[in-house]
Amino acid sequence: MSILVVGSVALDSVETPFGKIENALGGSATYFSVAASFFYNNIYLVGVVGTDFPKEHVDFLISQGIDLDGLEQIEDGKTFRWGGSYINDLNAAETHFTDLNVFSNFQPKLPKSYQNSPYVFLANINPELQINVLRQMTTPKLVVCDTMNLWIDISQPMLLETLKEVDILILNDAEARQLTGEDNLTRAGKKILTFGPTRVIIKKGEHGAISLTESTFFAAPAYPLTNVVDPTGAGDSFAGGFMGSLATLNSFSEQSIRRSIINGTVIASFNVEDFSLDRQRTLTPQEIGERFRQLEEIVRF
């Protein structure tokens, strides 16, 4: 049993009102797999880096128990770099630069041992690559997918093709509105269910998340933070905590899904308390359990 994630591994330069970092560990597959590793042991990462990717980052990922056989290193290539800031609004990054580098020719190749992973997370990459990954797999039990405004803009037909093969779509409120043309999020969620996924999870930042199926509706609270230092990676940390928890519970019951959404919320809440993945380096299961219990208390009535 394993969770496969395909996405970016990056070096980020980020500025927020609380400071700045340069060339720090980042990328959707990175945030996802580290988050998932707090709940589950077999995380397979598929991505690409250049020879400039620091060995300390590789060591950190391995120390979290993440399998890097699928992390391709391109000779003489440079790792994907992203630079951005959240100066006026912690909910929206302003991109300063995007140097795709080796990521621009990324063609995910799944090692043989990865191809029968029951759990798959297609992080925010070109929908064409997302489908390509699914073509390399035997029959996954659960396919979860993320996307972004860029693909909704320039690759909507291919995205809709991908969604036909996806069980759960995770996206944020703005993306849900953009994808469906519906302002009302409940309507947007219901419309997405007609595209293929049996469940949609809409992330709303400081307002928590909602999860819809044809017959269920779950409203998850956000963890009430007063010190958001760097929001980068919150969405992928959420998805990673969610799938790691779900794989451990090994059940798709509504209750398992809901408890896993809360675990995703918890990891995302820790992630934003420091730059890059720095908070995760010292994060303990006790701290995770404590926030889970606090969230139980926060919604009880």
Added chain:
Amino acid sequence: MSILVVGSVALDSVETPFGKIENALGGSATYFSVAASFFYNNIYLVGVVGTDFPKEHVDFLISQGIDLDGLEQIEDGKTFRWGGSYINDLNAAETHFTDLNVFSNFQPKLPKSYQNSPYVFLANINPELQINVLRQMTTPKLVVCDTMNLWIDISQPMLLETLKEVDILILNDAEARQLTGEDNLTRAGKKILTFGPTRVIIKKGEHGAISLTESTFFAAPAYPLTNVVDPTGAGDSFAGGFMGSLATLNSFSEQSIRRSIINGTVIASFNVEDFSLDRQRTLTPQEIGERFRQLEEIVRF
């Protein structure tokens, strides 16, 4: 035992993508008292209207069991009229006109029988009038207060004076940010607690509400609506359902407060399903109970 509310009674002309109404029943005290009347019997309304205020509206309020001894009718005066639309954004009204009429000289005078009400709701009126109301009362058990951007703009010192005598402040997210200068809502809420209230409830529209004290944090879900017809009066309906429920429970325990916030959420959710107070005219206790149970299910994990 009684709930006293002081606020506006108005005739509203509203346009939304779903239709329009002219000179329909409205006003903060109206929405509040009708909402409260679904949970509690003794609602005392203090407000002012002109001779043009239709008798059918008086009859409706009386049929809901609302005491109108405090509703002054000014000879030859015209009732407060408001006109607005929600065309592009159901969360923000665009005001077309505000004819204060008799409301411009409103000086709340409490009938003798109102002065020892244990529960007081100071709807969104000039903070000077809010204080004036409190001066006329013996010792209320619970003072709940609403406000708006206008008073935060032009009357902040007086508003802060009022807040010293308020137990619970109810306001929306934009107002909480404006009043405190804090973008983070948890920080904003905590800052408001230093102004006097022991509890603050921040309404977030489609994202529900949060309620903070020094030692507690409650996240209430919104009821997932797909057909919001007219948002006018949602905030006052929320406050009315909240206080009506609280007065019936006759307890200020955290659990009573939380269950009352959910009852407020339920009434507000019905209110926005039709124009003016039309939905409330046919609303039944069974329908209220059913949505309460749905909200329990929506947050369970």
